[in-house]
Amino acid sequence: MIVGIIGGTGGIGKGMALRLSQNHEVIIGSRKEEKACASCETCKELLLELGLPFNLTPTTNQGVVDLSDIVVFSIPAETLNSTINSLKNLEGKIIISLMNPMERDTYFRYTPPEEGSAAQQLQKLLPDSKVIAAFNNIPAKKWSQLSEPLDYSVCVCGDDDKSKKLVMELVNSISKLEALDAGPLAISATIEAITPLVINIARLNRMHDVGVYFR
Numbered sequence: 569m570i571v572g573i574i575g576g577t578g579g580i581g582k583g584m585a586l587r588l589s590q591n592h593e594v595i596i597g598s599r600k601e602e603k604a605c606a607s608c609e610t611c612k613e614l615l616l617e618l619g620l621p622f623n624l625t626p627t628t629n630q631g632v633v634d635l636s637d638i639v640v641f642s643i644p645a646e647t648l649n650s651t652i653n654s655l656k657n658l659e660g661k662i663i664i665s666l667m668n669p670m671e672r673d674t675y676f677r678y679t680p681p682e683e684g685s686a687a688q689q690l691q692k693l694l695p696d697s698k699v700i701a702a703f704n705n706i707p708a709k710k711w712s713q714l715s716e717p718l719d720y721s722v723c724v725c726g727d728d729d730k731s732k733k734l735v736m737e738l739v740n741s742i743s744k745l746e747a748l749d750a751g752p753l754a755i756s757a758t759i760e761a762i763t764p765l766v767i768n769i770a771r772l773n774r775m776h777d778v779g780v781y782f783r
């Protein structure tokens with residue numbers, strides 16, 4: 569399975585590339601190919617320095633769609649419409665949404681689109697793709713801290729059981745992540761809303777990079 573990351577140059581995208589490319593073929597995407605190349609070089613240097621294996625290729629966001637079996641949308645949720653309009657051939661792909669629409673005033677609050685959640689908005693925009701929500705609640709910094717295991721529960725939801733199972737296998741192949749079946753895509757709003765909750769908890773209680781572990 570080739571996993572491509574749209575917005576693979578961002579905080580989450582880069583960290584995901586660092587972790588995933590150790591045992592999967594990973595494509596880093598960007599609106600600008602040269603930005604993807606620079607990000608890819610940084611990841612490769614770090615992985616080489618640590619003596620870790622990797623399989624990483626930089627390209628454009630369209631290149632990600634063309635080359636990947638699983639396409640991760642790792643962009644700010646508010647840029648979803650314009651990004652989809654700039655891409656073609658997403659039909660039939662498994663799409664992972666980890667986007668959490670939120671706003672900040674004195675605290676962070678969840679601001680879902682009218683479809684209910686970012687994942688549901690994505691599914692509406694791409695009716696012929698299989699959208700699965702996963703990885704929503706893992707802090708970016710933790711993805712990149714390769715000296716530490718990534719030790720969280722990952723809620724996975726979606727309407728296509730085969731795709732959900734595949735994404736759960738992908739989750740379980742990364743460090744110490746534990747995939748949990750959270751149900752249909754309609755549940756994605758509940759999962760996305762956890763992220764502003766944990767950020768507020770981190771800020772108010774002087775904690776860092778709070779994540780979720782169900783036990």
Ligand SMILES: NC(=O)c1ccc[n+]([C@@H]2O[C@H](COP(=O)([O-])OP(=O)(O)OC[C@H]3O[C@@H](n4cnc5c(N)ncnc54)[C@H](OP(=O)(O)O)[C@@H]3O)[C@@H](O)[C@H]2O)c1
Nearest residue numbers: 575577578579580598599642643644647667668704707708
């Ligand atoms: N940060 C976290 O801890 C965290 C945790 C869980 C989930 N998430 C979710 O993961 C997603 C990515 O988060 P992030 O912190 O990595 O975001 P980010 O660094 O702000 O952005 C990620 C990438 O999105 C692309 N991008 C920015 N503006 C864009 C636009 N107008 N149109 C198209 N692409 C654009 C950029 O890539 P190029 O310039 O290379 O195209 C950028 O590197 C978000 O939806 C967030 O809610 C974040």
